[in-house]
Amino acid sequence: MTAIHILTEPDLRAAVGLGDDERMAIEAVYPLISSGRAQMPPIMRIDIPERRGEIDIKSAYLPGYGGVAVKVSAGFFDNPSIGLPSLGGLMILLDARTGIPRAALFDNGYLTDLRTALAGAVAADHLAVPGATVAAVLGAGVQARLQLGALCQVRPIERALVWSRSASEAATFAETMSGELGLPVAAAPSPAAAAQDAQVLVTTTPATEPLVDLGVLHPGLHVTAVGSDAEHKQEVAAQAIQAADLVVCDHRGQSTRLGELRAAVAAGFDPGEAVELGQIISGDRRGRRSPDAVTICDLTGTGAQDTAIASLATTRCLEAGAGIRVDT
C-alpha cells in the first residue's frame, strides 16, 4: 500500500517562505545545472488561444535528490473577467527511487513565486556589492513584493524604490512594503529614476519592450531580470547587456531562447560571454570584480528549482503532519 499526501496552498505557505534554508536549497541547484548534472527536458507547452490560455509543464531530475517534481503552470488571461486569477498551477512530487507519487502540491503558483524570489536573492548575494543599501524594483505585483523581501535577507537594504506602469499600484506597493519591511519604500516616476540611487535593481514585469536601457545603468549597479520567460518578452535592452561588465544567466540555452539573452544575441552579443550562475556559485568562474562593475543576471526559471522547493516543502509538511494522506 502506498499513499500520497495532498498539500494545499495554506499548508505550503506555512511550510516554506523567504527563509535562509529555502534560499540555500535554491542556491544548491545552480551548480547542478551548470555542470550538466541536472536532467531538465525542454518545457512542454500547450496553447489555448481561444481562452488566451497557456499550460507549461516543467520537470527536472537532480542526482542525489529523493524526489522529482513535475510542475504544471497555467496562465489564462481571460480569467479575471470571471473573477478567477490569471495564473495558477500545481506540482506533483514523485519518488526518484521508485517513480511512485509522494505528494500533490496544490500551491496555486505559490511555490513558483517563492522559488523565483529566492533565486533573485541568490543572484544578488553573489553579484551585488556587499554593502548595498538601496534597492529598486520594476513592477509592483506579487513577484516584486517577494523579490524585495528576499533581497533584504542578503543585503543591508535601508530604502527602496518602485516603478510600475500603474502609478497607483506603485503607490500601494510603496505603502504596503514600507510597513511590511519597516523601511522607506517610495514610488519613482520612471525606471531610470527608480534605479538612480540603487545598487540592486530587480525587474519583475511582463514587458515586451525593454525598460532597462543604457541610461539606467550606472557604476556599481547589479540588475536581476526575472520577467522574461517567453520569446516575445524583454526587460533589458540589448545595448545594456552588451555594455555590462558581467552578464550572468541561470541557464544559457534557455536564456538565449526565452530570456534576456535572446535580443542581445540577435544584436550581436556572444552568448559564450554569459556566465551561468552555477559557475559562480561553484567557484568555477568569478562574479563581480570591482565595486564599480555593472552586473546583469537573467533568470528564466528552471525545473530544477521546482524540484528543490517541492522537495523541501513536502518534507516540512510531512514532518508537521500537514495535509491529507490518501491511500493509493
Add this chain to the structure above:
Amino acid sequence: MTAIHILTEPDLRAAVGLGDDERMAIEAVYPLISSGRAQMPPIMRIDIPERRGEIDIKSAYLPGYGGVAVKVSAGFFDNPSIGLPSLGGLMILLDARTGIPRAALFDNGYLTDLRTALAGAVAADHLAVPGATVAAVLGAGVQARLQLGALCQVRPIERALVWSRSASEAATFAETMSGELGLPVAAAPSPAAAAQDAQVLVTTTPATEPLVDLGVLHPGLHVTAVGSDAEHKQEVAAQAIQAADLVVCDHRGQSTRLGELRAAVAAGFDPGEAVELGQIISGDRRGRRSPDAVTICDLTGTGAQDTAIASLATTRCLEAGAGIRVDT
C-alpha cells in the same frame, strides 16, 4: 474558492471499464489527431538509469473538450525487487477554459491500460473481418487480458489463443480468461501457432526483436500491435509491414519514431503509405477492402486518449459523488 477532486484507483475502476461509451470516447479522438486539430506536444521524458527508471509526461488539448489531461507515467524496473509494481502513474485534469485543476486521478496506470485496450478494440472494429470468431494475443499480462476483453465487445469471438515467452504465464492466462470470458482460451507454443486460425492478432509485449514475421501472416488476418512505444522496441517485422495490404497507425509521426513503422521505414517502407486510424474512422480513407486482405495497425498511444478517458472518468466520478473534494 475552487476545489479539486482526488480520485483513487478504486474510484476510477468503478467509474470506467471496457464499456461501449468508453470505447466510443476513445474512438472520437482519432479524427482530431489525423486532422491536426488535437494539440499534442512531444512526450517529455526523464531517465533515471541508476534505478532503471523512466518518467514520461504526455498531454493533449482537444478543441471542444472541457478538460486537458496531463499524464505522468513512471516505469521503474527495479521496483519488483522491493515488492512494488514496475509501472505506475497518475493524471491531472485541468479545466480547459480556466487552467484550474479539476481532478487528480491516482490511477496507478489503470486508465492508460484501459484506454490502450479500448484503442485496440477500435482498431479491430474498423479493420478486422466483421465475422471474426478466433482471436490470438501475444503476451499474457494485464494488457493482453484487457485487449482480449475489449475485442469481445466488437467481434463475435468464440475462442482465443495466447502465446507468451513464459509458458506458465500463458497457461495461467488461458485458465483465467476462459473463466472470465466464458469461452475456450488455449496456450499456443509459438506466435505463428497462436495466429494460425485467428482473424485478429493483438501483440502486447515489450519485445525488442520482431515476433510477427512474414510467416505469421495469412489471408484475412488483422494485426494490432500495441507494445512498441520506444526506439528500441519492435513486435512486427519490417517485411510483414511491407507485405501487408493495409498499414494503419494512430499517429504517423509517433509510429515512425517510436512504433512499428520505425524499423519498416528503415527497411524502405514509405511512411506515406500508412493510413492514420482517424482517417478511416472519419471516412476520409478506406479500411479493409476484402475478406482476404492482411491489415496491420500500430498503436503507440497518445495524450489525446488520456484527455478523453480522464474527462469521462472524472465526469462519472463527480456524478457518483466518488472521491475526496479538497478546497484549493
